[in-house]
Amino acid sequence: MAGYFAIFLVLATVTSGLIWLLDARLFAPKRRQQVETAVAAAGGKLPEETIARLTKEPWLTETARSVFPILAIITVLRSFLFEPFQIPSGSMMPTLLVGDFILVQKFAYDVKDPVFRKNLYRNSLPQHGDIAVFKFPNNPRLDYIKRVIGLPGDRVIYRDKQFFIQRACPEELQGNCPGLEQVRYTFAGDSEFTQQGLPQKQYTERLGDRSYSILQTPALAEQKQRYYRQSGTAIDEWVVPEGHYFAVGDNRDNSQDSREWGFVAEELLVGKAVFIWMSFEFSDNPDRVLPRWVPSGVRFERIGRIQ
Template identity: 85%
Template sequence: MAGYFAIFLVMFTLASGLIWLLDARLFAPKRRQQVEDAVAAAGGKLPEETIEQLTKEPWLAETARSIFPILAIITVLRSFLFEPFQIPSGSMMPTLLVGDFILVQKFAYDVKDPVFRKTLYRNNTPQHGDIAVFKYPEQPTLDYIKRIIGLPGDRIIYRDKQFFIEKACPAEQQGNCPGLEQVRYSFTSDGEFTQQGLPQRRYTEQFGDKQYDILITPQVPEQKQSYYRQATTAIDEWIVPEGHYFAVGDNRDNSRDSRFWGFVEEDLMVGKAVFIWMSFEFSDNPDRVLPRWIPVGVRFNRLGRLH
């Protein structure tokens, strides 16, 4: 099932369209007939004010006629093409910051209906390194955004704050498959970001043909005791089931992701994050007068395509 806003938008669009249609087919002809009867009763002449009064649309019908085309366009765009999202947390830092507004390409993966989320058209599937939006498996009314690390059939190990991946190997390639490979990263900077007062290190990670930055907090230990346990594998190892994906935040020590709650079903995928179209800066100063939800600036340098 889709989120509440998506359901509300679709229902509101259908309601306004139905009201407009009923008025156009049932009540508008009756209003026109009333005018004709009134003209005939008046001997063929009727003041313009009286005609306008008799033909005037009810407020509800006039409003529905005005807003239905706009709502229909928004519903189609949001459901099948692009949907805007706001980043509410720091789990994808430094790639995405709190206050970033992104566009998610809905048709990048399977196209689904906006209410029941049944697949209407089979398109592409998520790839390694994609930034994907999906319905949170533990509460499907919430949208989550993470980076896809594992595809169906991949074997994944997260050890000493590094990922090792053995990619799924098709049957026809058996005997010539790559083994376990480290997802390598290189040091970029130190101290630019903090996690609860602890300095974080910024690294550039290379995953296939994708390159992006991640954050690691050296003083925060791995939370292995909280990891999702999969039968027949080690505590820090997972094998992605068919039809599922393994999704992780770029802020590795400050992200609740597949390491903790498991895999993302294919049907829960919403789309691929492709563009930052606005980025607001907020102040953490406790002495500020304005509420914290009011931005103090715009980060124009962050606008652009996502990688």
Template identity: 65%
Template sequence: MAGYFAIFLVLLTLASGLIWLLDAWVLAPKRQQRLVLAQSAIAGELPESASQELVKEPYIVETAKSIFPVIALITLFRSFMYEPFQIPSGSMMPTLLVGDFILVEKFSYDVKDPVWRKTLYSNKTPSRGDVAVFKYPEQPTVDFIKRIVGLPGDRVIYRNKQLFIQKACATEQTSGCGKLEIVDLQLKNEGEFFQEQYPQRRYTEQLGEVSHDILQTPMRREPTHMFYKQANTDIDEFVVPEGHYFALGDNRDNSRDGRFWGFVPADNLVGKAVFIWMSFEFSDDADSWLPGWVPVGVRFERLGAIH
């Protein structure tokens, strides 16, 4: 089921639309009828002020008619085209930072209704390397954002901070699959980002056709005892079931992702993150008089497409 805000928008659209229809079909004709009866009673024209008072729309009708077109447009746009999201944590650094505001393309994957999230139109499936928003499998009212690493049928291993993928073979496919391959990493820099007091290494990772940056914290050990345990696999090995996807955060040592809770059902997919339309910077100075949620700057250089 959708989040509370999506349900609220749909209910508000329906309520304002129904009030508008009720007025057009029932209430407005009754007001006109009252005006005709009043004019007949005095055998003439009523004063302009009295006529306007008799046919005046109730406040709730006037409000519904004014907001319905706007709310309906927002609901349609947000439900089926693009939905704005704010990045709340650092799990997708350096690709996405806290304070980034992004657009998620809803029609990149299956198009779903905005309340019950039943598929209305089957579209594309996620590609390896997509930055996807989905309903958190352990709490479906919460939206998560991670990078799609494993497709249905893939075997994924994350061992000693290195990613390995054995791609599933499609029907009659004989090359480019079935072999466990290491995902290429190229060191970019170290010390640009920190996790607590530990410096992080920034790598460029080549995931299929997608080249993107990730962060690793060499001083942090893998918490394999907390990893999702799949039957008949090693603790750091994941075989993606049909109709599911395996997702990781780009900030590999600071992300609660598929390593900890398993796989993303296709029905949970919301859309593909495609664009950063605003990015605010916040102060991390504990002595600052400004509340932590008040922006102290705009990172214009971050605006643009998401890779």
């Protein structure tokens, strides 16, 4: 089931449209008939004020007629084209920061209806390195955003804070399948960010033809005891089932992702994050007079396409 806002938006659009249509087909003709009857009774002429009073729409119809086109446009844009999201946590740092407002391209993957999320149109599927928004598998009312590391059929290993991938092998290549490939990354320098007061380091990771930045906290050990256990594999190894994806945060030591809760089913996909349209900065200064939820600045330099 879609989020409550999506359901409310669809219901509001349908309700206002039905009210407008019902009035146009049933009540408006009756009002016009009243005017014609009154004109005939008055000998062919009525004051403009009387005509306006007799043809005036009820306030509910007038409101529905005014808001329906706006609601319809918003519903179509939000459901099938682009939907705005706000980044609430630091799991995708440094790519996405708390306070970033992003646009998610809904038609990048399968197009779904906004209420029951059933496929309406088969489009493309996520690729290695995509930043995808999806419904959290353990609670589909929550939206998560992560980077896609593993595709259906991929064998994914995360060992010593390093990803290795053996890509899915099509049937026609059986016997000549690719081997285990290291997802290479290079040191990009000490980061300005910290985790639990510990310094973080920034790396540039390359997955296929995608390059992007990630963060690691060297002082923190891998939390393998929290990893999702898949039958028949090692504790730090996963084979992505058909119709599922393996998605992780760019802030590798500060992200709850597929390493902990498993795979993302294809039907849970919402869309692909493509653009930062606004970015607010928030202050943690305890001496600040304004509440923490009030922005302390705007990061105009972050506006642009998402890598």
